[in-house]
Amino acid sequence: MKHPVDVHVGKRVRHRRWMVGMTQQQLAEKVGIKFQQIQKYETGMNRVSASRLWDIAEALGVPVAFFFEGADENPAEKTSTKADNVPADILADKEALELVRSYYAIPETQRRRLFELARVLSDVA
Template sequence: MTQQQLAEKVGIKFQQIQKYETGMNRISASRLWDIAEALAVPVAYFFEGMTGAEDEAQIAEASHGLPGDILADKEALELVRSYYAIPENQRRRLFELARVLSDAAA
């Protein structure tokens, strides 16, 4: 798959894909999820071979109050499935709304 094809599937410009690939820009968890979906691979694919992943999951849980494997939670998994059932343009708007609400709650 070309950068252009991936960018189209994810809904961004191919230049952004290049910036992710080179490490110029950091990739958000939600964008990583989108890319994994576009490539038909689990998100864990991008972390294969990393050591200390269990420690990082425990740190994330302690600092954010979220389980290390959030998709093991039935409610979270149902929410993600429902989210991806929404048409893409509406899903992006919902995502932005959720981001604004979470920033306001912090």
């Protein structure tokens, strides 16, 4: 049976890996393991040891604490409402992560304009 903390840590590994544009194979090579092991960590099937989590954090450029952020939240509080139409775990949506990555690739002045446009469009909807 998967432990909720292992699942949470795995999701955070996957989210960060997506955000930096790294494949499972690339992360595995940096850490010195096979990509199948990364798959097992990301799904929570296998528990990540402290030393391995340290290596993963270093490879992804985050502190170890990053993987535990939000782990103590009440699951009932994570559910979305129909009114806001936002998924409970927005970072679990690959399309949302790709959108964020693309957004930050845009030059800052254009990004600000795009942000204002999105705000206006969402207010109208």
